[in-house]
Amino acid sequence: MHDHFFFFFNSGLWWVGFSGSVIYIALVIWLGFFFRRSEREYSFRKGFAMLLLMRELFFYGYLWYNDAFHLADSLPLHLCGISYLCSIFALYTLNASVFEFLLLLGIGGAVQSIITPEMTHGYSPYLFLDYYIAHATIILTPIYLYYVVGLRLRHRAFFRIWIVAHVLLFSVGITNYFLHSNYIYLCEPPKVDNPLVTGGFPYHLIGFEIFGTIHILLFYFIFSRLTVKPAGNTTNLPDPPSINQ
Numbered sequence: 001m002h003d004h005f006f007f008f009f010n011s012g013l014w015w016v017g018f019s020g021s022v023i024y025i026a027l028v029i030w031l032g033f034f035f036r037r038s039e040r041e042y043s044f045r046k047g048f049a050m051l052l053l054m055r056e057l058f059f060y061g062y063l064w065y066n067d068a069f070h071l072a073d074s075l076p077l078h079l080c081g082i083s084y085l086c087s088i089f090a091l092y093t094l095n096a097s098v099f100e101f102l103l104l105l106g107i108g109g110a111v112q113s114i115i116t117p118e119m120t121h122g123y124s125p126y127l128f129l130d131y132y133i134a135h136a137t138i139i140l141t142p143i144y145l146y147y148v149v150g151l152r153l154r155h156r157a158f159f160r161i162w163i164v165a166h167v168l169l170f171s172v173g174i175t176n177y178f179l180h181s182n183y184i185y186l187c188e189p190p191k192v193d194n195p196l197v198t199g200g201f202p203y204h205l206i207g208f209e210i211f212g213t214i215h216i217l218l219f220y221f222i223f224s225r226l227t228v229k230p231a232g233n234t235t236n237l238p239d240p241p242s243i244n245q
Contacts, residue, residue, distance in 0.1 A: 005123035006192040009116065017128070021114055021136035028140050032148035041148065049091040052137060056084065059130055063121065073120055077172055077183035079109040084134050087141035094149065100157040103142035103223060105165055108215040110138035118192040146223065158220035165212065 007013045028048070035044040056076075063069040076085055083106035090098040113135045121127055145151045172183045182188055189197050189204035197207050 003122055004191050005119040006117055008193075013128075014117070017117060017132045018114060021132050021139075024133065024136050025140040025143070029144055029148060032144050036148055045091050045144075045149070049088050052084075052088045052091070055130070055133065056088070059134075062126065068121060072179050072181040073183075075181075075183070077175060077181075078120070079106070079168075079184050080113055080135055080138060082168070083109060083138045087137050090141055090145060094145070094151065096151065096154060097160070099142060099145050099151045100153055100161055101164060102138065103146065103153065104158060104161045104216045104219050105212070106138045107142060107219065108212070110135045112194065114139075116190070116192045116194045118190050153220060153224045157224075158216050162213065162216055165216070 031044060032041060035041045060069065060074075063074055068074070076082060083102060086098045086102055086106065089095060090102060114132070117131065119127060119131050169184065169186065173186050175181065176183055176187055185197075185208075186205065188201050189199070197204050199207075
């Protein structure tokens, strides 16, 4: 197990990570609109997905090379690790179910990780940069797919994602039992101060349940009622999933 590194809200390091994340998200979405107007969004999105995959492979190569890979805390089984892999898959395939997972659940976990950062493999300049790229990617992917590509939530997506979330929690909980790990912080709460997470095991799970459910319902309510026309030419774009499907 690695010593976790975290820094406080409103510190200098926090502002570097936060502002860098905002710039990165805005830049990628702007590029999506730009390539959409010239009918090259498809190629841009596929290429970006490949870059994200290369970043994931490089990260695990870095851990392996530095003898820092351990089954108990290096597998992509935290919510954000799972969401990052889903981001690559969603960008490449436009899969509606994965898009819904990211929009209704992934964003919430990534936002919390950026606001209250906890680096699970310690600190280095590379790990700091990688941490924010990975978590900002989880936020930008469903927003990109919603506004640039035009994907939409389907009817009762909130219920499906709520079920998926609990199946995921159960599966990761079983994994934690066999690996003596703490993925998704099911066995003990994060070390970083977070007003949404209080108490030790099992009481912190109550906060996970309450605020996770509220987040799913709130984002479903907001995004199922927004009607935003994607920018640019729609000739080469598949029909987006509709809220009425």
